[in-house]
Amino acid sequence: MDPRPAHYTSATHEVVVIALVCMGQFLSQVGVTMILSTMNILIHSFASNSSEIDQSKTVWFMGSFALTVGTFILLSGRLGDLFGLKLVFCIGWFWTAIWSLVCGLSVFSNSVTFFIVSRAFQGIGFALVLPCGMGILGNTYPNGPRKNLAFGCVGANGPTGATIGALMAAVIGQKSWWPWEFWILAIVSGLIGLLSVFMIPSNLNPNKYTLREAWDKLDVIGSLVGIVGLILFNFVWNQGPVVGWSTPYIIALLIVSVLFIVLFFYLQLNVLEHPLLPKSIFTVKIGLVLAIVCLGWGSFGVWQYYYWKIMLNLRQYTPIMTSLTYIPFLVFGIMASMIVSFIISRTKPSYIICFSAICFTAGCLMLSVTPVHQSYFQLTMGQMFILCWAMDMSFPAASIILSDYLPASSQGMAGSLVATVINYGVSLFLGISSTVEIETSEHSTTLQSYRSALYFGTGVAVLGVVFSVVFII
Template sequence: MTESRDCQSQHDDPEALTRQKSSQSSITPPKTLWKEIIFVVVVSMAQFMTQVGLCMSIAPIYRIAHSFNTSNLGELSWFAAAYSLTVGTFILVAGRFGDVYGHKLMFIIGFSWFGLWSLLAGFSVWSGQVFFDCCRAFQGIGPAILLPNALAILGRAYPPGLRKGMVFCFFGATAPNGFILGGVFSSLLAQKVWWPWAYWIMAIVCFLIAFLGIIVIPQEPRRKFTDDLSPWIRLDLLGAATGISALVLINFAWNQAALVGWPMPYTYILLIVGFVLLAFFGLVECTAKCPLLPRSIFTGDLAWVLGCIAAGWSSFGIIIYYFFQFMEVIKGDNPLLATTKWVAAGPSGAIAALVTAFLLGRTPPSVIMFCAMLAFTAGLTIFATLPVHQTFWAQAFVTSLITCWGMDMSFPSGTLILSNAMPREHQGLAGSLVSTTVNYSISLGLGFAGTVESNINDGGRDVLRGFRGALYIGIGLAGLGVVVSICFMFVSWRRYRKGSGRS
């Protein structure tokens, strides 16, 4: 009773800060079709530009490394890992800020922040690699702000139904195409002009989208609170501080271990401190008046879904990073050619999103999740066994076609499963939890793979062996996702049989 009284809003709902507003739409989408298309496209740029930002340091990685006079593979992995680390770490906190101060405002702030640190990342060419890694980390906070608030805007604009499902699948389908576009333009600029121009142009695009967001996204009613809670309590800043610190330290330890090794004391000390802070975060959330993770969201489906997504997307981070490593180091391709070899993932991912949209209302989401995990596993297995001198069309091309099905089937189905499993008042957390797990897992997977690679590549003398070892870890993670998804299908089937027996 006390918690409900402290956290009440104008609706007098307990823990109302995490209510989803999509079930009773409070944003009216444009009435005309062409305006609605512009609205959906602008909001979906959050997902599109997130993937652009990820590939910008993967495709031209050796051009960037050359300007910093470094070739250490452990240092190079930080170019992508630092970005994914902060994207995955700050999403839940950014979603809470959107609940309190408005999702449209946070959308505009997110793209402005994204643009600012993209600009500074380009200028880091005159500083050094450490500053570039820091810029990449701060750059990732922009997408962390954007993703939950973009999903909330679309969720509030569309009531449950086919139209909403199509919009969310389109949102997910922008991911592989954003990754490809980011790779093509960053590679082209790195080869023909200078790699910082990719970041400067991205900054201009981010500022432009922020301006379009002001014009295109409908104004939302400002939320009013009838209680006298301080921002510290309403935003759960203590929980945010402990949770972010824990996730950053755990992830940093794993990725840094690939560079300096586990015998270095500070790596495992930071890992231990991270887990201690994670436990403290759990205690804080149990006693917080407005927790970031309310206790009522911890249903049986939550662990199954997030377990599948964590395993699958950590393997995806590995294959996407080592695909470019293999093509550029082993095959000798330039960044643009390596990106071109991944282009098939764009249309294939779009088809996957359309198929998923069709299946979501006709097939149990747990089955779709199982198919997504199979796609991740198949893509990694095919690529990990790729002979060095084999033609591109035999296995590498098939890998680019298959892997994106894991992406575009797991994201919407995971969001739907959590949406169906969570209480109505906490529906808005579904998209945020999925996005957090996706991006954090990408960074963590790179840490696992980098640790294995650095320990079996014979001090850098057997690069191919190191790459294959990292890819085998990816197969193991994706295979774990398959096992978890099978268990989840069995649990869902038993639940369905019980429900049918009662009726």
């Protein structure tokens, strides 16, 4: 093992900093599954009769959070590189605490729309935390086994956070009052923010900009164009199934979003002096890595959403029972993370990403053919074992590849790119799969419409496998 970096004063200091960064990945997954386990409880809470609220709006419970996490990460990595990774990391935790509190208070508004908007603002906090956390590790560790171990620990917190978040929210929602799941998250986020102020090293950024210099280098125009384009494009795919694709504003916004995205890339490549995305990322290799991660995690978002819908609505499991089925994620995830940390330092990242893409495909395919009343200990539990490998492998492998490709001044951007494509892919492909479900539900049973959406998710994952093979070649 290579020596401890000079940024850390002791082994305890190093462990605490890694733990703080890991909590970003852990709680971002908590933010996803806490909604999935209680989505039926939330629907009943905001309406005396659940039929008064269109059930298709439940896609926004998860989609709005993933949308802002994926979109604003594009900017937050740049903010970390310019204004300081530690500063933006701490602000992200306090922002998360505030909007988690508001999410819980939305119960008094009796408005599901206000809750969905609050969830979107909550996601911005994690958008600030995730890339800056990865940038902190990228800047403190040189390439080597110690860096691989640190990144592997972060990846392991995906399945762990998903399990704990689902179970915690299910117990609170079913046995107590659902706002407390958000208030607890607010308290924890605030405490992590305070601890980060004192424990995260301050001298991380290689470039020391004054406030004026940092503002001049911040791509404000490009950021606004990119954020607006990505939000509108994602909004269309999530809102289209709710209001219908023939609605005029859906068609108009789809066209506008595509134009904004095209304009964003034109500005980045040809016009702006300090683009949001460094030109060094516009390579075939980096493009393939980002596409593989986006497709793999996009299919996982589809799997995750319809897994909960099948268990809650078709198998008639309670939220707590369904959450307990996630326990293998916790066990297998810890086992996989230990092995992955060992494998990463001895295997080419290209092979690891390819294997993770295959695992994403297998998990989605297995759920699409699992009989509703089959024992949990057959195909259902098998999916957990396979998917924890996909989650634990794809995130650290992609982060290491980008961290190695990009210069030290863009380490925050390296973390932001991986987190962007993961969360944006989850939200985007979830919206498209919801369209598939709704369009097929008119002529099929509920199970068949769920499976149609899962077939789409499987196709997305297969495309990721194809790209991973091309990347190896």
